Amino acid sequence: MGILRTGRVQIRMTNWEESINYYKNVLGLIETAREDDLVYLKAWDEHDHHSVILQKADTAGLEHLAFKVESPEDLDTYEKKLNEYGVATTRIPAGTRIAEGEAVRFQLPTEQYVELYAEIEQVGNGLPIVNPAPWPDGLVGIAPTRLDHLLIAGEDVAGTTKLLQEVFGFSMAEKVVLEDGESYLATWLFVTNTPHDIAVIKGPNGKLHHVGFFLEEWNDVRRAADIIGKNNVSLDKGPVRHGITRGTTIYFFDPSGNRNEVYCGGYIAMKDHPTITWTIDKVGEGISYFDKDAGERFTSVFS
Amino acid sequence: MGILRTGRVQIRMTNWEESINYYKNVLGLIETAREDDLVYLKAWDEHDHHSVILQKADTAGLEHLAFKVESPEDLDTYEKKLNEYGVATTRIPAGTRIAEGEAVRFQLPTEQYVELYAEIEQVGNGLPIVNPAPWPDGLVGIAPTRLDHLLIAGEDVAGTTKLLQEVFGFSMAEKVVLEDGESYLATWLFVTNTPHDIAVIKGPNGKLHHVGFFLEEWNDVRRAADIIGKNNVSLDKGPVRHGITRGTTIYFFDPSGNRNEVYCGGYIAMKDHPTITWTIDKVGEGISYFDKDAGERFTSVFS
Amino acid sequence: MGILRTGRVQIRMTNWEESINYYKNVLGLIETAREDDLVYLKAWDEHDHHSVILQKADTAGLEHLAFKVESPEDLDTYEKKLNEYGVATTRIPAGTRIAEGEAVRFQLPTEQYVELYAEIEQVGNGLPIVNPAPWPDGLVGIAPTRLDHLLIAGEDVAGTTKLLQEVFGFSMAEKVVLEDGESYLATWLFVTNTPHDIAVIKGPNGKLHHVGFFLEEWNDVRRAADIIGKNNVSLDKGPVRHGITRGTTIYFFDPSGNRNEVYCGGYIAMKDHPTITWTIDKVGEGISYFDKDAGERFTSVFS
Amino acid sequence: MGILRTGRVQIRMTNWEESINYYKNVLGLIETAREDDLVYLKAWDEHDHHSVILQKADTAGLEHLAFKVESPEDLDTYEKKLNEYGVATTRIPAGTRIAEGEAVRFQLPTEQYVELYAEIEQVGNGLPIVNPAPWPDGLVGIAPTRLDHLLIAGEDVAGTTKLLQEVFGFSMAEKVVLEDGESYLATWLFVTNTPHDIAVIKGPNGKLHHVGFFLEEWNDVRRAADIIGKNNVSLDKGPVRHGITRGTTIYFFDPSGNRNEVYCGGYIAMKDHPTITWTIDKVGEGISYFDKDAGERFTSVFS
Incomplete structure (x- = not known):
């Protein structure tokens, strides 16, 4: 189970x-x-x-x-x-x-x-399950491979984190701690071998920071950015590397104001690996490793 | 557990x-x-x-x-x-x-x-667990990130597969079936969300086909191939894409004659996804998608 | 001029x-x-x-x-x-x-x-010449950016090389010399800042070895190889790096038996740079740096 | 000549x-x-x-x-x-x-x-000119392959552009024109087959906007950005694609306040190709295609 x-x-x-x-x-x-x-x-x-x-x-x-x-x-x-x-x-x-x-x-x-x-009809990935090609023809737009994770906000980061760990067995890949060295600004939690299936950050209750989709590699991030440019999509942040998860990524807004991410890289997470800690003074490089500046919009806009 | x-x-x-x-x-x-x-x-x-x-x-x-x-x-x-x-x-x-x-x-x-x-001392990955950089300096050679999987050979592919499934809960990502449409030429088995933690192929009992290490992306495969060329390493096959697992890869021999692989890509495996089947007539493209020719050495040399 | x-x-x-x-x-x-x-x-x-x-x-x-x-x-x-x-x-x-x-x-x-x-109608590259996007939509297949070079064969490699140098001002980027250390097996000649606009190799007179088209990067070579696999195109060689020109490349045949290449990388050639020499014993790695084996078909089939 | x-x-x-x-x-x-x-x-x-x-x-x-x-x-x-x-x-x-x-x-x-x-001693590129490997060992830091171009500022963009064209035979790859549709905000000029050996932009006389070095591909831009992050280099802009030249790039400052760029991509420039024009209202995407915002610092800081 x-x-x-x-x-x-x-x-x-x-x-x-x-x-x-x-x-x-x-x-x-x-x-x-x-x-x-x-x-x-x-x-x-x-x-x-x-x-x-x-x-x-x-x-x-x-x-x-x-x-x-x-x-x-x-x-x-x-x-x-x-x-x-x-x-x-x-x-x-x-x-x-x-x-x-x-x-x-x-x-x-x-x-x-x-x-x-537990139950949902399977419709397949557009490839035969006998002798499939490595990718289907006819994809449109950025075309991420899968829904990967989301980052949700709220006051009680510790409470949501604890529930996910204790009831569902999530492991913690990384965390950002506040000045006291202990309280969470944010946590990254996984059940698969990816660094986060869900992450939680201090912010307004019930809100969404972003929904993250998976890309295969850094060239796909550039292609995504080109498509964002071509289509006048509102870009938030990136392309950039996260210190947290090591992922390389770009953030942008859908036409209704929900933030999307397309993302690649990051290590293969294992539950016996130590949890990585980010101190609050380094959260800039945790989020945006190149320039060490998370950006005002990135840290304040939720939907 | x-x-x-x-x-x-x-x-x-x-x-x-x-x-x-x-x-x-x-x-x-x-x-x-x-x-x-x-x-x-x-x-x-x-x-x-x-x-x-x-x-x-x-x-x-x-x-x-x-x-x-x-x-x-x-x-x-x-x-x-x-x-x-x-x-x-x-x-x-x-x-x-x-x-x-x-x-x-x-x-x-x-x-x-x-x-x-279950027990082994942890020595870390060369990066601090507080505020780590995305990669360490001073790496040498091909420098894969991790041991990924191995492919073992033997007569009783079905027996080993069944044991791994029933005792340890491995799931089957892919299989190659013989002319009867049922017997295994080879199986790819996973417990992590990678397409194979171990694979089993028809061949001489007790033998090793290859040990596979993980690279982050296709450019690393080219760099590995350059290093193979620079160091006169005996190249077996690649760079090539596998139809099976979709991975992109290169195979080569260590100085004692054991085959190594460095490998990247491949999908994120999930136990509720259907097992992919390769028919024996398509095993060439399953192994070597570009030219559809697995090669005599690749299918006959074990250590 | x-x-x-x-x-x-x-x-x-x-x-x-x-x-x-x-x-x-x-x-x-x-x-x-x-x-x-x-x-x-x-x-x-x-x-x-x-x-x-x-x-x-x-x-x-x-x-x-x-x-x-x-x-x-x-x-x-x-x-x-x-x-x-x-x-x-x-x-x-x-x-x-x-x-x-x-x-x-x-x-x-x-x-x-x-x-x-000198005169040919210009039809443009599918992008406006005012405020263009970086690439057009709707491309099909491998879609190289441009015709890059060709490799022609003949007995009198020195004669063709000399004519191209003396009449047209081609510079020689690289050459393969025979056992005498002087006679040409092949020469790579340029007028642009690419390592070859034309190359000449010992072989049957009047024949074509390949026509080369340009790709932007190594990921495009993999994509080309996937498309070759998907379309049952006859693959000759690659993906591989050339020692000669440093290019990364794949060779394959059109349905009439003419060899095509799609190719990326290679240095920016300059006429004041020294000509690189390959000795005949190293021609394998000059052509195929990873495995040092040019392959029988690659060196014997012309159209 | x-x-x-x-x-x-x-x-x-x-x-x-x-x-x-x-x-x-x-x-x-x-x-x-x-x-x-x-x-x-x-x-x-x-x-x-x-x-x-x-x-x-x-x-x-x-x-x-x-x-x-x-x-x-x-x-x-x-x-x-x-x-x-x-x-x-x-x-x-x-x-x-x-x-x-x-x-x-x-x-x-x-x-x-x-x-x-015309005369400068040649010391070579660290590789033999007989049977060279594709790249040398022991490189340190970002390690661009070559000095590529620079962007200089001044009041009389037209004057410098005209001199470079008429005396030295530079061709114009691209230009940004002001509201009158004619006067130059900036010009990109080449003698090699790269989109700019030198560029000129409206600004304070005698000043330097940046010195640009060449990288081979987009992955090298990410690696450069990681090194910038690791070494606390002051990042100005990027990674981003230019609409102008199509290059993908990152800008940053040396410890004395001179802007550097490392850059890859861009088309192969030809003197018979039409000059691309950018109108002043699109200069944001000309400089920064993803977010269409050149940034205040990028357009105002010179050394």
Whole structure:
């Protein structure tokens, strides 16, 4: 049993038509289904029916994030653990969203909603499962391979971190500590062998800092930046290397004001490796290794 | 509980001094200890004391491979599972090898020896764990980041595959099937989110096809190839892309005749993804996607 | 006055329809005009109307290559110099080929036909000349940026080399010398700041070894190799680095049996730099630096 | 006859010891000679004795730049052309600087001093000229391959541009025009097949905007940026793509306040290609294609 990955995000879009166009043709996700106020998308190398749901809304932000677990039995187990931990849960019936089974929903101490789900239709990654080519033809836009992680904000970073560690077994790859050398400014948490499946940063409760998608290499970051330039996308930061995770990356905003990241590199995380600590005076190079300046917008804008 | 990774290989060297020099100065591993007939090495981004042990010997080949498990209790649990599965085990006392705790040793159906261990001294990756730079200065040679996987040979590919799946929970990323559409020519198995922590191919029992080390990107493969050229290393195959795993790679021989690989790319493997199947008529492009020719040497030379 | 570059090749195609499809959709040149037995193509970042003309024919090979000169007056000057040098010339009337002005035609000592031309319609590189983006959308296939060079064969390498140096002012970047330390196996000659606009190798008179197109970087070589694999193109050699020119490259055959190369890297050539010499015993690493083996096919097949 | 390249810059250093250390160990040039207040350096892949001279001084800035010409006779020819053009010249005797022959010195309309020289000792690029490896071992720091170009400032951009075109035969690759659609904000000029051997921008007379060095590819820009981060070098801008020249680049300051650039990419410039025009409203994306913001510091700081 266990969490397989951050499998899904549902993001609110205020600028509906333009946002749909952006996610499909600029970011380059693939539409797999559509309802009245929801558009279902997947990155090309994902097998599940969708990983991103756009939701028509009056405000930007994160409606919820969801972890895919190994089996339907995990829903019961994790629900019990959550309840014992003192977290209330609700059940989302199968079929509430297209192609999905039942989910368990709860709220983090930092107030984001999280769902757990085990069942989702698999539609494949556009390549045959017998004798596949290494990549499919016809990709559009930046075309990241997969939803990788997100960074959420809130007052109680320690609370959300502890819950994710104790209930779900996340390991901590890195942390930024405040002047006291102990309290968290931010934590990077993983269950896969990537440096973060989710990260948590001090900030306004319930807010989203960014949703991160994976690219294969540094040349893809340049290509992403070119496409950002070509399409007049609002660039936030990058291309730059993070000291934290070592990833090389670029941040930008969707037409509704949600921050996106496309990202590559970073080490292969292992739960027996020591957690890396960043002191608060070095957070600039932790975020932006080249110029050591995280930037005012990067540290203050959430959706 | 569980297997963390393929943590160690012990490889026999016939050409002792030249092989030590090669592993340190050409492949670019770092020596951490030495005994009479053993040299302990690690790749730079590993934290454990060593991942490769060179052993002075009369024949080349694999003395054993070892999986690092999460805790000493896992040794008991896996030993019990192995015995119940019908596999005999022995205990290797702590301190038999420098910086290591106790190990459990057993033999695969394909006759390689495998050890399980939980305890090994951590010496770090050459970077501080507080505010680290993204890479250390002073690396030498090809300098892969880590031991990644190995490919072992034997008659009973199905037997070794089944044992790794059932006792240790390996998932199968890919397989090559013979004309009957079912029997394995080879299997690629993982516990981490990489496409293979170990792979098994039809061939002479107990033999090693190659030990694979990880590089970060395609430019590093070219740099490795340049270093291979500069140092008159015997090149086997590459640079090339594998259809299988999508990795981009180069194969070459150490001075004792053991095949090494340095490798990058490949997807992020997930246990809920479908296993990819290669049919025997397409094994050429599975191994060597550009020219579709695995090459006689690649498929016939083992150590 | 002077030669601007190797501006054009006309290549004979035996496998007509398949070859047209290959040059357009696999190699990724852009068709700009067509006549009965001629298809005119350009690489995307070239401004002239065409750089490659495919000619329907019974045998593969090079109909002619052509140097673009700076001005129509250069035609007269070079014709005079050629005649004084003892080389007969003919005039090809303007309009013989679509979008071209007059040309001067002559034969090299190695028997290839060469034309000089100054006038050709400019159609642009698909980007505006006011505020252009860095690259155009909609490219197809390998999509090299430009025709770069060709390698021609013949008995009298010294004769062709001398003519190119003395009449046209080519400089020699590199040479391979035979056992006598003096006679040429091959020479690499340039007028631009690239290591070769044309190269000459010992072999059958009048023959073509390959036509080389330019890529921007090593990742493009891998992408080219993937496209070669996807399209079942006959791969000859690579990806590999040349010791000669330092370029990184891949060779393959068009459907009519003419060898193509796509290539990147190499130094910026300067006429005051010393000519690099390769001795005949090192020609393997000069051609194929990683494995030091040029390969039998590479050194024996011409069209 | 003609100009071979921008062969040399002499730059004033106020922060003497730290600047020497920076140019040798961070930027990674190689010291070839030293006098009291001058340090002679070369980039590794240059053959001439030096391309950069550091001069101990009270103010930062450009002492002079120098074009290498083909032959000593060119000095006479260009001196005559300059004088006829109305530009005064002086002769710098051979031996004034280590390893150099005689030079002709004059001042541009934008007030920078320029020298022409033909003779300089060749020391090679660290590789043999017989059977060389593709790159030498032992490089330090960023290690660009060569001095590429510089950008100089002044009031009379048109005057300097015209002189370089008419006296020396420079071609114009690109230009930024002011609101009138005609006057130059800046021009990019070349004699080699690179998009600029020198560029000129509106600004304070006699001033230097930056000295640019060449890297082979985008991965080298990231590596340069990492080294900048590791060594606390003051980063100005980048990594970013220029719309102008298409180059990908990073700008930073030496310890004396002179701006350096390391740069790769860009097209192969040809004198028969059309000049690209940037309108003043698009200068942001001309300089910084990803975010379309040149930045206040980039456009206002000169040395």
